[in-house]
Amino acid sequence: MNNRLFYILILCFVQVNSLMGQREVKPAFVNQYEKIIQSYPEIHTGTQYIETRRSLDGHPYYADAQMEKGSLSIDGFVFNNLPLQYEIWDDLVLSFSDSFKQKMILNHAKIDRFVLSEGSVFVKKPQPEGYSFHKSGFYREIENGIIGLYCKHRKQRKQETSTAELIRSYEEVEKFFVEIKEQMLPVPAKRKVFALLGIDKKIAKKQLRKEGLRFRKHKEAYLQALVTLANQKENND
Template sequence: MKSPVFLVFLVLFSFAVEAYAQGGSGLEVKYRDNITLDQEVVSGGYFVDPPKEFEGHPYFFTKNFEQSDITINGLTYRRVPILYNIWKDQVLTFQPIHKQKILIRHDKIDAFTLHLDFPVSFIRLDENPTYSHHGSGIYEYVGEGPSRLLIKHRKQTKPKREFSIYSEVFYETQDYFLQKNGEIIKISGRKQAIDFLSMDPKEVRKSTRDSNLIYRIDRRGYLSFLVSLYNQAQYDKK
């Protein structure tokens, strides 16, 4: 019987055809150099679903595989079926012959984008030393430029208090970070974010009021707005 690694490689090979068109002969050489790595990429083994006694699912946004783009060892593959398990911080693809979820080795992943009703982009960071939930290092990112917002999506379980067929239930939480010039800090308050980006509090207050953004209500929206203001100010200085 063919190994799951070989079978999934065949699937990813079909997705990789589009990669040939991305950069001409140079990319073709790079692709051929990485063929052996492609087989290793999916050698994380089969994924074991959580116990049936757990209510909910461990995935980001949806439990269905979504067509996605993923960059592995510098090569981008298009229209790959992907699930992001935020309980274990694992990225999965689908092995169609045996209908199995397969783990993609996190250390081979550079970035990926899930195409839901809206695209959501993730990047893998090698380290975030002061953060205890770094896991495989996968963070959603918002913003392109000198600064960006990083969001760590996590799911945990807690016991069901009421009588139920379920013993545990999944719940989701997020941690927010700002990255600037390679430095990353976890954000616990509005003032901390403003100080880190060296912004004028009065100008920020006016701009966020004009945009109806309140930190305690919409942390993601507020912080991504600060990032866009900061990046625009840096571009204007050039």
């Protein structure tokens, strides 16, 4: 019993030191977080977020490792200037609780949309058929029209071998989808994209050459240009 108690105390000590070592969040964030919790208590899962893969180089977040101001939409209500961070290893939206002095996991089932400080917009979407990394269902919105364009961001472990040592770090993976008639479809091979979007291949390639876009080098901008053409065609028909 004494040994068991000793190990529990050691575990608690390590956890507390881990929490204290995290970056301090700006005090201005606290009031906004408490306000949303009072209005929507179910948004709070009650779970503290602890970054567990500290041995990897880099971080598990989208864009920035630091928590910044953002906005959150729940049931049509928008909360601005919230402390927000998007963790794309487990697909989690995080905020900050003054009560626990810690990052907290928000209930993804209650969130319709959120916007990060650098302007990226993420929306909840239905799971594409056969796509296993859907998780909480947040996709970055690139184009929102009759035909939409979205990107799923996630991070995974990258292993690179060198003559000196094994380097372990995060690797970000992007998967693009088009939304047609409320169905999320993965972007196919380049030769099949034109038919999927219902646009003339010759006209589309002329526009792509004009903008200097290539599928492999500028994939997002390339797809966005095609989806824009497709929406123009839909609006004119």
